[in-house]
Amino acid sequence: MKKVLLNVWVLVFIMGVGYVHAKSRDYISIVGSSTVYPFATVVAETFGKTTKFKTPKIESTGSGGGHKLFGSGVGVQYPDITNSSRRIKKSEVEKAAANGINEIVEVKIGYDGIVIANSKKAALMDLSVKDLFLALAASVPNPDGTPTVVPNPYKTWKSINAKLPEIAVEVLGPPPTSGTRDAFVELVMDEGGKKFDFINAMEKTDKKQFKTICRTIREDGAYIEAGENDNLIVQKLEANPNALGIFGFSFLDQNIDKIQGSSIDGVQPVFEAIANGSYPVSRPLLFYVKKAHVDQIPGIREFLKEFTSEKAWGSEGYLTDKGLIPMSADERKKYYDIANNLIPLNPSDL
Amino acid sequence: MNNHTNNDNVTVRTIDLVQKGLARRYKSEKRFKMIGLCAIIFSLLCLAGLFVSISGSGYTAFLQTKIELDVFLDPSVLNPNNLSGADFHGLVKRSFYNMFPEVKDRREKKKLFSLLSSGATYDLTDFVKANPGKIGETILLWVPADDDVDMLIKGHMNRDLPESERRLDDVQVSWITRLEKQAKIEKKFNTTFFTAGDSREPELAGIWGATCGSFYTLFITLVLSFPIGVAAAVYLEEFARKNRFTDVIEVNINNLAAVPSIVFGLLGLAVFLNFLGLPRSSSLVGGLVLSLMTLPTIIIAGRAALKSVPPSIREAALGVGASKTQMVAHHVLPLAMPGILTGTIIGMARALGETAPLLMIGMVAFIVDIPAGFTDPSTVLPVQIFLWADSPERAFMEKTSAAIMVLLLFLVVMNSAAVFLRKKYEQRW
Numbered sequence: 001m002k003k004v005l006l007n008v009w010v011l012v013f014i015m016g017v018g019y020v021h022a023k024s025r026d027y028i029s030i031v032g033s034s035t036v037y038p039f040a041t042v043v044a045e046t047f048g049k050t051t052k053f054k055t056p057k058i059e060s061t062g063s064g065g066g067h068k069l070f071g072s073g074v075g076v077q078y079p080d081i082t083n084s085s086r087r088i089k090k091s092e093v094e095k096a097a098a099n100g101i102n103e104i105v106e107v108k109i110g111y112d113g114i115v116i117a118n119s120k121k122a123a124l125m126d127l128s129v130k131d132l133f134l135a136l137a138a139s140v141p142n143p144d145g146t147p148t149v150v151p152n153p154y155k156t157w158k159s160i161n162a163k164l165p166e167i168a169v170e171v172l173g174p175p176p177t178s179g180t181r182d183a184f185v186e187l188v189m190d191e192g193g194k195k196f197d198f199i200n201a202m203e204k205t206d207k208k209q210f211k212t213i214c215r216t217i218r219e220d221g222a223y224i225e226a227g228e229n230d231n232l233i234v235q236k237l238e239a240n241p242n243a244l245g246i247f248g249f250s251f252l253d254q255n256i257d258k259i260q261g262s263s264i265d266g267v268q269p270v271f272e273a274i275a276n277g278s279y280p281v282s283r284p285l286l287f288y289v290k291k292a293h294v295d296q297i298p299g300i301r302e303f304l305k306e307f308t309s310e311k312a313w314g315s316e317g318y319l320t321d322k323g324l325i326p327m328s329a330d331e332r333k334k335y336y337d338i339a340n341n342l343i344p345l346n347p348s349d350l
Numbered sequence: 351m352n353n354h355t356n357n358d359n360v361t362v363r364t365i366d367l368v369q370k371g372l373a374r375r376y377k378s379e380k381r382f383k384m385i386g387l388c389a390i391i392f393s394l395l396c397l398a399g400l401f402v403s404i405s406g407s408g409y410t411a412f413l414q415t416k417i418e419l420d421v422f423l424d425p426s427v428l429n430p431n432n433l434s435g436a437d438f439h440g441l442v443k444r445s446f447y448n449m450f451p452e453v454k455d456r457r458e459k460k461k462l463f464s465l466l467s468s469g470a471t472y473d474l475t476d477f478v479k480a481n482p483g484k485i486g487e488t489i490l491l492w493v494p495a496d497d498d499v500d501m502l503i504k505g506h507m508n509r510d511l512p513e514s515e516r517r518l519d520d521v522q523v524s525w526i527t528r529l530e531k532q533a534k535i536e537k538k539f540n541t542t543f544f545t546a547g548d549s550r551e552p553e554l555a556g557i558w559g560a561t562c563g564s565f566y567t568l569f570i571t572l573v574l575s576f577p578i579g580v581a582a583a584v585y586l587e588e589f590a591r592k593n594r595f596t597d598v599i600e601v602n603i604n605n606l607a608a609v610p611s612i613v614f615g616l617l618g619l620a621v622f623l624n625f626l627g628l629p630r631s632s633s634l635v636g637g638l639v640l641s642l643m644t645l646p647t648i649i650i651a652g653r654a655a656l657k658s659v660p661p662s663i664r665e666a667a668l669g670v671g672a673s674k675t676q677m678v679a680h681h682v683l684p685l686a687m688p689g690i691l692t693g694t695i696i697g698m699a700r701a702l703g704e705t706a707p708l709l710m711i712g713m714v715a716f717i718v719d720i721p722a723g724f725t726d727p728s729t730v731l732p733v734q735i736f737l738w739a740d741s742p743e744r745a746f747m748e749k750t751s752a753a754i755m756v757l758l759l760f761l762v763v764m765n766s767a768a769v770f771l772r773k774k775y776e777q778r779w
Binding site: 025029031034037038041042044046048049055057058059077120229230231248250251253255256318321322 | 508629715727740
């Protein structure tokens with residue numbers, strides 16, 4: 001028994017050492033955004049079941065974490081594709097280039113709406129980006145009209161806007177590590193801040209101050225960081241009809257019997273409104289492919305083909321069933337060509 | 351006499367004193383016992399609450415709604431020599447449309463077909479490949495229904511709500527009602543849940559992939575941490591001199607046992623992935639990281655077990671001329687083994703429930719294929735639970751609870767084994 005144990009132990013050790021000399025990989029490795037994850041995984045699964053290739057492995061690391069791993073180098077130990085709920089940054093492209101990655105293919109797959117929702121038991125809210133800015137920013141323009149900022153004094157929605165109900169401001173949302181939070185501050189808070197002339201002027205004169213005002217969320221308990229788990233937010237909204245929650249459209253889509261999306265600037269977060277761009281809080285979803293890996297790892301070309309096929313990302317495709325908002329036919333055509341001909345991103349476009 | 355009376359008085363007074371205080375002391379003893387009992391009852395209630403809420407929401411996942419299809423295995427579609435190229439998807443579609451001949455409109459057809467899971471095609475493919483002789487016949491096949499249908503049948507979706515507030519519209523619900531009347535839709539035992547890997551379709555998702563991953567990971571953990579842990583414990587307890595150096599080691603081991611597990615994940619990322627270049631997301635690396643985490647537990651348990659072997663055994667062995675190695679290998683270690691094994695099993699149970707260190711080494715990933723070896727990408731049970739809990743589809747909620755039930759079952763089995771070993775082989779001196 002002891003001998004067997006010893007042998008097994010030695011065997012495992014040798015195996016471990018054997019793999020130090022990295023062997024080739026026969027499956028695609030994907031990392032990146034947790035927002036793109038539900039869509040990429042469906043494509044990966046379909047790809048794995050309908051082709052002779054293995055199912056790609058997908059890690060949900062967040063957009064930033066994904067770009068970091070993706071940009072660390074060329075070789076089987078590094079991922080082939082990274083998902084992202086924002087465009088790659090110039091600094092990330094430069095870092096990748098420093099590690100020998102010169103050609104990156106950028107593919108947009110569609111859009112995602114960010115919704116501000118509450119329980120069906122409560123009344124539907126009709127919000128504007130300005131209301132949301134005043135409700136959630138740490139410091140807001142002085143209510144007396146002078147162009148100065150004061151710590152956020154608003155306790156109820158009614159005190160912000162007289163046509164809103166008399167209930168306390170209580171919003172459950174993602175923590176700062178989340179891509180949803182990044183997009184939310186960019187699309188709602190920045191836009192809301194710009195509705196005030198002196199803050200709008202600040203964007204040109206003192207960009208840093210502008211960002212501090214618009215992007216600092218209040219910390220007095222009105223905004224509650226509810227973690228990255230959107231299901232949890234949905235459950236909490238059900239239990240507390242006075243609270244609002246911030247999350248991706250697919251969670252609203254799956255729970256329409258329990259929660260409702262507030263209209264923003266008069267537009268309700270429904271599929272068509274996000275697709276045609278009239279709903280103001282939507283962002284592109286993308287993925288990036290390392291061109292150097294394309295013929296090293298089997299199946300990348302075929303995976304791109306599956307992802308960019310009409311039956312996947314088309315307006316009636318299976319990704320829309322999962323809550324993806326498709327691109328227009330023209331845009332789909334453009335990115336289909338980029339993906340299938342592997343046209344690399346031009347860093348000066350960023 | 352006077353003296354005696356005096357003495358008597360004193361005795362009486364003492365007894366009085368004792369009796370006076372007795373009721374109070376009994377009371378306080380009773381109170382103390384009650385507090386202890388309350389603590390036990392409270393923790394049992396918490397545990398019962400946990401079990402009831404988890405099994406209450408999870409037991410339905412062991413059943414899966416299936417729809418019966420009459421499929422005519424058309425020889426013009428299925429060429430026995432080239433089955434892989436055959437249009438199974440079209441065959442499933444046609445068979446399902448045949449059950450609802452009145453549905454003609456393209457949009458309606460799409461809505462109808464969405465009641466079936468995409469797994470129906472794979473099931474038919476598997477069936478035909480296993481029974482090529484049946485081509486040309488009409489067969490009855492139970493195929494999985496879509497997760498929304500599953501939720502409706504299981505009562506998680508309310509049929510009385512207005513159409514706009516549920517994921518299936520009135521026409522779809524009427525179709526399902528019709529299938530129910532024809533007894534063509536039924537809840538059956540969900541074998542997929544125990545045999546499949548992960549999937550983004552709740553009705554096709556299973557825990558077998560994660561279970562295999564957990565098995566491989568724990569195997570590596572056991573094979574590495576048990577021999578190293580026992581050797582370290584034996585050396586420290588039986589051979590090492592007690593000096594400042596061994597004190598430092600002891601402090602460090604105790605310290606390591608209390609280090610948050612995520613730190614081991616970071617170490618694994620830096621050493622095993624970045625420096626040694628081992629494959630990311632593999633159970634090999636997962637096992638290595640978890641064995642680092644389990645080692646201190648095993649060493650501490652091992653040392654305690656060795657310490658509890660009385661010195662007389664050692665002295666007797668040495669007295670009849672055994673060498674120190676013989677004394678340890680033939681007498682002390684076998685006697686300490688039940689204690690060491692108990693510690694090991696408890697350490698392994700902890701490793702089984704761990705997710706944080708695995709996050710850093712890429713095991714928190716969507717993996718469909720069942721891992722076939724130590725270097726294949728794999729995930730483990732608690733990570734699977736985490737991933738499902740974060741999925742938007744409602745049907746994943748019951749899968750999450752069901753996976754927790756399976757994980758708890760494994761933990762109960764492992765911990766009972768530890769108690770059993772202790773009861774059975776424990777020596778009392």
